[in-house]
Amino acid sequence: MSRPEHIAPPEIFYDDVESKKYSSNSRIIEIQTKMAERAYELLAIPETAEGLMLLDIGCGSGISGDVITDAGHYWIGCDISQHMLDVAIDREVEGDVMLRDIGQGFPFRAGSFDAAISISAIQWLCNAEKSHHNPRKRLHTFFQSLFNVLTRGGKAILQFYPENSAQIEMITASALRCGFSGGLLIDFPNSSKAKKYFLVLFTGNNNIMPSAKGVEGEEYEQQEEEDSNEVKYSNRKRDRRRVTKSKGSAQHKTKEWIMNKKDRQRKQGREIKNDSKFSGRKRGPKF
Incomplete structure (x- = not known):
């Protein structure tokens, strides 16, 4: 299956038809919501904190913004697709949204945001959609601008889908060169389907990396991309x-x-029954 970045630029790929899926397709909404909840969890914002200002990078239809709103904070979202922003406006999201190419940086004053999250967006910066686009320069502009608009001691959690290890290295190195500390966190690294990449970035000295999920065989509810009936049928065969x-x-x-x-x-992150004294024991003959 082709990656969206290989099909068309984001402002074209997320057209009217594709954008409406983010307000009507329950499966897409569920996946986006879970990733946004995980990103917010990694921010580790104290429960006593109220009314913080967060930046939602690649906000799309506002699904991740809803998670921020439910946590009691304010947010501003930016996206390159006007169709996605139209869906967000139709959904009457609580945050403010703006049309913006994140490869050109952010038009905000320094220290405007306490934290930032991004779901499935920054991998687009690794592609040269136009003849004058240079992925390394656009990544540098993005991270330098993000560093500037965050408060000192702020944090950014950026979930993304890297195409290969070279993209991971290019993205991570660019962030560190712009003043950030932190690194890459991978949830369920042994599962090809559930694996999720999060770039955890700090602007201050409070740079304790959070723990990843699924590293020590932690169980979870696997997110199957295929239809569940087809999966069960193939397993039975x-x-x-x-x-x-x-x-x-x-x-x-x-x-x-x-x-x-x-x-x-x-x-691999699968749900497995607990071991018991009967595990692996040969059963007696059936009646």
Whole structure:
């Protein structure tokens, strides 16, 4: 499946049809909301803090802004797609939104924002959509401007979808050169589907990196991209192929093999039943 960045520039890709999915497609709304909630969680804003001003970078239809509003804070969002902003306005979001190419920086005074979040946006800066675009220069402009508009001691959580390790290096290095401290946090690094990249950036000395999810086999509710009925159907077919030819019963695996497989699946972020004294024990004959 092609990446959106390879199909068209963002202001064209997120046209009227694509933008309306972000107000009508429950699956998209659920995924965007969960990522925004995780980004806000990583900001680690004290519960006693109220009425902070946050910047929502690539705000789109305002789904991530709703998370900020629910937390009791104010926000300003910017996006390059007018169609996405129209959806946000139609949804009557609480924050203010503006049309802006983040590769050109932000038109705000220094120290205007206490924190910033971004969901699925900054990877677009790695593409040269126009002949005069230089991805490295645009990333530098973006991060330098972001550093300037944040208060000292502010934090930015930027979730993105890197295409390869070279993009990760280019994005991270550009942020650090502009004065930020911090680094990359990866939730569920052993799962190809649930893996999420967050760039955690600090403007001050309070730069304790938060903990990632799923590093030690932590269980979670896996977000399947395929239709759940199709997944279950394919699994049943695969299970049927495992029966032996002699007696038609599933081939018995050793306890060690079963425990190793369960450990491997936990590291991939799958929901696995807890171990017990019956795990791997051979069952008696059926009636």
